[in-house]
Amino acid sequence: MFATAYKYANRTLPPRVYRFLKFYRWCARFYLPRRIAAFFIRRTPRVRVFTAGNPNPQFVEQLLRTNVFAPTAMCRVMTRHGSDKGDGWHNYTTVYSSLFSNLRGRPLSIFELGLGTNNPNFAFGMGPAGRPGASLRGWRELFPKALIFGADIDHSILLKEDRINTYYCDQLDEVAIRNLWAHALLREGMDIIIDDGLHTFDGNTSFLERSLEQLRSGGFYIVEDISRHMIVKWTHQIDTIYLTRFPNYEFALVELPNSSNCCDNNLLIIHRVR
Numbered sequence: 245m246f247a248t249a250y251k252y253a254n255r256t257l258p259p260r261v262y263r264f265l266k267f268y269r270w271c272a273r274f275y276l277p278r279r280i281a282a283f284f285i286r287r288t289p290r291v292r293v294f295t296a297g298n299p300n301p302q303f304v305e306q307l308l309r310t311n312v313f314a315p316t317a318m319c320r321v322m323t324r325h326g327s328d329k330g331d332g333w334h335n336y337t338t339v340y341s342s343l344f345s346n347l348r349g350r351p352l353s354i355f356e357l358g359l360g361t362n363n364p365n366f367a368f369g370m371g372p373a374g375r376p377g378a379s380l381r382g383w384r385e386l387f388p389k390a391l392i393f394g395a396d397i398d399h400s401i402l403l404k405e406d407r408i409n410t411y412y413c414d415q416l417d418e419v420a421i422r423n424l425w426a427h428a429l430l431r432e433g434m435d436i437i438i439d440d441g442l443h444t445f446d447g448n449t450s451f452l453e454r455s456l457e458q459l460r461s462g463g464f465y466i467v468e469d470i471s472r473h474m475i476v477k478w479t480h481q482i483d484t485i486y487l488t489r490f491p492n493y494e495f496a497l498v499e500l501p502n503s504s505n506c507c508d509n510n511l512l513i514i515h516r517v518r
């Protein structure tokens with residue numbers, strides 16, 4: 245009955261009202277019960293580390309201390325804006341909360357690939373109820389002094405708002421990636437880069453190999469939604485190619501336990517050491 249009422253509300257209510265109801269329903273059904281249960285339940289991520297030097301990087305220690313069962317304020321903010329980074333299907337924002345806790349007040353540059361199209365002709369869209377730019381607005385709220393940049397293959401959803409600039413990019417196209425990083429505002433490099441675009445191995449590696457140098461020293465590059473079937477392939481890629489090709493970086497493949505999602509709730513986190 246609730247599901248039918250919900251579908252009806254989605255069709256009839258103005259999108260803003262529907263989103264508001266959806267968020268408060270999520271708070272009541274997921275966020276608050278989980279916050280309470282997390283006093284008793286603890287789940288930590290499984291992390292495989294790949295480094296040419298230090299076998300125990302500090303950011304990995306931080307990851308291993310994170311209770312990924314416990315939703316955080318960052319999960320709440322991202323879900324309110326319409327992103328799925330911490331809504332329960334994914335729980336990346338539990339990890340981001342601990343990884344970025346000391347960076348929130350700094351004047352960073354943050355870049356995310358993948359704005360969240362509604363157009364079904366593009367791969368990995370967010371469906372008709374999705375909200376293009378959701379995660380960029382989430383980052384803007386969470387990092388009040390940061391400049392936020394984004395890119396997507398769908399021209400029609402590119403946006404410009406206070407502290408947010410977005411650009412066209414097809415991550416499978418070498419020239420498009422080169423043109424992206426040539427934009428004046430992007431030339432100084434990024435402190436955080438997130439790939440939430442085309443979730444394929446070729447798409448991820450194509451963008452990573454042409455973008456890792458854009459990361460500032462001390463920064464983080466993150467690939468979201470890695471399928472569990474791809475972990476072996478990524479392990480091989482990092483071990484045999486990336487460790488040699490990118491000696492200034494530490495790599496961690498992070499599997500987040502999540503009873504709702506055992507398929508694509510994995511991250512690659514890369515830290516630039518120098």
Ligand SMILES: C[S@@+](CC[C@H](N)C(=O)[O-])C[C@H]1O[C@@H](n2cnc3c(N)ncnc32)[C@H](O)[C@@H]1O
Nearest residue numbers: 327358359360361366379397414415440441442
């Ligand atoms: C999952 S959505 C991003 C969601 C958004 N980051 C959020 O959290 O709200 C994935 C996006 O990747 C974009 N995309 C698909 N293929 C792409 C490609 N080849 N290059 C760049 N972006 C692509 C889609 O248009 C879509 O907007």
